[in-house]
Amino acid sequence: MARAAAEDVKVLGHLLSPFVIRVLIAFRLKRVEYELVDVRLAEPKSEILVKSNPVYKMIPVLLHRGKPICESAVIVQYIDEEWSDDGGSSSILPADPFDRAIARFWAVYIDDKLPYLIRALRWEKEAAKVTELVGQFRQVLGRLEQAFTECGKGKGFFGGDAVGYLDIALGSCLGWIMTLEKGKSVKLLDAEELPLLAGWAERFLAEESVKGLVPDADEHLKIYEVATARTSATPAA
């Protein structure tokens, strides 16, 4: 199903951010072409970023026909609604209002817990604290493991037969999850403890709409180490 041309669709951001990845997966699902524009996040921030997201100065920002939209969950829903097709076949959110509410709830939960845990774990060096954070992480994933069957209704994704809103919300974090597992030598998405999520993660990463958008652990580690070094160094003029 060929889709509309680029039509001035820009995304400000880079692949290290799960929030940016969400937006790109959504575009892939809708077969909408976009231009990914990397921006400077450390001060002084890129002018286009400050101008298009004056409130938060964060990525991602979607610029559609020059108009900015911010906040990944807001952007993904915009993409779903702006490029909707009447058959609903490429719908990101489910059709039923209750199912939509459940998907939105778990996406709120993910954004409430995971970004904090990812950040905290990334910078934590003390072994006891790492263990504590890993425990919290696994508890959060445990809840999503439990929710999987209800959401997916027994199918392969949270969205059912196809990747949907909640798959995107969680799946976009897999890069970081795998990087932290490798970098900290810990198990977060343990296949024994979370079999449904483990199976889902493999399926998700194999999807056409996702391929290449979630860096694999080694590549991610490389980008991550460069970014970490850059954040610690004083910014160039």
Add this chain to the structure above:
Amino acid sequence: MAGTATEDVKVLGLALSPFVIRVRIALRLKRVEYEFVEVRFAEPKSEILVKSNPVYKKIPVLLHRGKPICESTVIVQYIDEEWTDGSGSSSILPADPFDRAIARFWAVYIDDKLLALIWALRPEKEAAKVTELTRQFRQVLGLLEEAFPECGKGKGFFGGDAVGYLDIALGSCLGWIRALEKDKSVKILDAEELPRLAEWAERFMAEESVKGLVPEADEYPKLYAAAVASQ
């Protein structure tokens, strides 16, 4: 336009919570009857609350045909989508995708900044800190003052001609704002500094869908004490 029958619609909550008020305004806009169930929020929490919101154990919870929905913005959107009328006349979110995105963005902003300021200011006794928090509060409202014409397109509400999603998100906080202004003797929603918001606030509070749902400023201390009291 007569509304639908109750159809087993319950809202678990407390009158003073802005999040709960949002849900009640939304149901009023859709003319959906519901049962308001006051719950115990302080420990030990009401069993029905713990059972229907095991993840957060927070209010509001909407129970529709026995199925729970949690998180106020999720609930309001559910109400908008579940009780929809074909012509979209009682639509809470705007029709256009871009307008919806803008409304959702500012609601995220309100939940990110404004609510945190309410909770921080409420217990604050130190004068310097009260001044600083009030300043931050006014800064946050200042951005919404600026956003008002774009969102409302020159009409009386963020949602245009009628109360909409963003009106609900912000308006539900007006009770607390007034209560804090009174309790701390400060000006937060200053009509001189924020003329559009000040007028909008009056309009909002006079709406049929809102009347009686936002407690008066001097009710808050008592309501709050009751909410946090241990058994």
